[in-house]
Amino acid sequence: MAVPLLRLGTRGSKLALTQAGLVRDALAAAVPALAAPGAIEIVAIRTTGDAIQDRPLAEAGGKGLFVKEIEEALLDRRIDVAVHSMKDMPVTQPPGLVISAFLPREDARDVLIAGDITRIADLRQGAIVGTSALRRRAQLLHRRPDLRIVNLRGNVDTRLAKREAGIVEATVLALAGLKRLGVAHVGTPVPEDEMLPAVGQGAVCVECRADDAATRASLAAINDAATATCVAAEHAMLAVLDGSCRTPIAGHAVLTTEGTLYLRGLIAKPDGSEMIATERRGAAADAEAIGRDAGDELRRRGGPGFLST
Secondary structure: OOOOOEEEEEOOOHHHHHHHHHHHHHHHHHOHHHOOOOOEEEEEOOOHHHHOOOOOHHHOOOOOOOOHHHHHHHHOOOOOEEEEEHHHOOOOOOOOEEEEEEOOOOOOOEEEEOOOOOOHHHOOOOOEEEOOOHHHHHHHHHHOOOOEEEOOOOOHHHHHHHHHOOOOOEEEEEHHHHHHOOOHHHOEEOOOOOOOOOOOOOOEEEEEEOOOHHHHHHHHOOOOHHHHHHHHHHHHHHHHHOOOOOOOEEEEEEEOOOOEEEEEEEEEOOOOOOEEEEEEEEEHHHHHHHHHHHHHHHHHHHOOOHHHO
8 A cells, every 4th residue: 555645634523624635626726736546645633622522612622622632643744734714713823834725715614504594593592592691692692592402512413413302493604514514504694783703604724734845835836815814814813912712803805806805703602791893905915014003903802801701
């Protein structure tokens, strides 16, 4: 059996493996040396975030729980490349690692899955909604403080099954993941005016060792510049806010056909009682500065203590 030229590490869920497959296929199409059968191997790695199913991730340490073991494998040279959902990524990488590529971003919106009900406004009074995301919880409660929000963990299939079983009446999932799994028909996209996506939602990033010039060159061949620019603005905003899974923060940037970057961001109290939003427009070349400026405004308007409550 031929030794693989490139080992891609990822989580072992169906969605994570599907996303790693997209990266493999993109590399095989862009880099002739990686097109041969067996040239790229996908390595599934169990993370702390996958192991914790009995409580919200915010209680277990926040962002990084879905990437820590994968990054350790990268640093230990057990894999050559790490494939992540960008919304799982902390604002900085460990020394020696860099994000070198993004796949083209999928639709970043959330999806309401509630049977025949297609709008948050139409959920019954006091409906039980399952989600583990503080961002979704805060935005749901901001619009519908009567809703009963319960923790719902697990992969896409598990959460859909729990809703089908009647454990919850509704749940909210990312449209990007549902599309990649071919099950986007199970719900209705929620307008961003009602639920702003998570920073990085819909984007798949590819991480490698900073000193691995050959791999970085291969990844450069598949990088989607527009996605990289938009995520740079969102993460710059998040960094200013010192965002973690304990903080309800949302942010989404898009590039217009004219090359203008449009960024929306918000912070909220976990119970949805307060929400502060902002937006910015500017040149794509100024993406990080735009993000930092938006973050500065949100932090200033929130005042001391808002982001830690």
